Amino acid sequence: MARHDGDAAPGSGAAGRRPGVADPIAVSGSEALVLLARLVASAELCYSEPYDYGIFRLADAASRLAALLAAGAEGERRAWLEAYAARLEAGKMGDTRDREAYLAFLRGASREIADHLVARDRAGGSGGG
DSSP states (O other): OOOOTTOOOTTOSGGGOOTTOOSOOOOOHHHHHHHHHHHHHHHHHTTTSOHHHHHHHHHHHHHHHHHHHHHTOOHHHHHHHHHHHHHHHHHHTSOTTSHHHHHHHHHHHHHHHHHHHHHHHHTTOOSOO
16 A cells, blocks of 8 residues: 555654554444444445435544544543534434535534644644544
8 A cells, every 4th residue: 555645654653653643542443344334335325325325424424433532532532522423423414405504514523623633733732632
């Protein structure tokens, strides 16, 4: 597999990790495999289902991943991830046929995670939340 810009070569850095990458998240291999299967199946179904189902499936995967990350986090990180997962869970249930409202939900969720990452990086943090 080709490396992406910013990826360190295998074995570089402390214990082979990229600089600035925090400890591994606490997601079991089984949980990650279920999420992976859901993402791949969702991609396949995008060919035969109405397009708005694909949008929902991605929002659903994001809410599931946020919940998995929250379960392995602590303190403020956990609280933020739990709240974000809850907002994703509620928002994903909106009517995807109401394009303006669903797009507003998706843009808000994107902005929220981006703002969180910028604030985290400014504070010198890293990792899953």
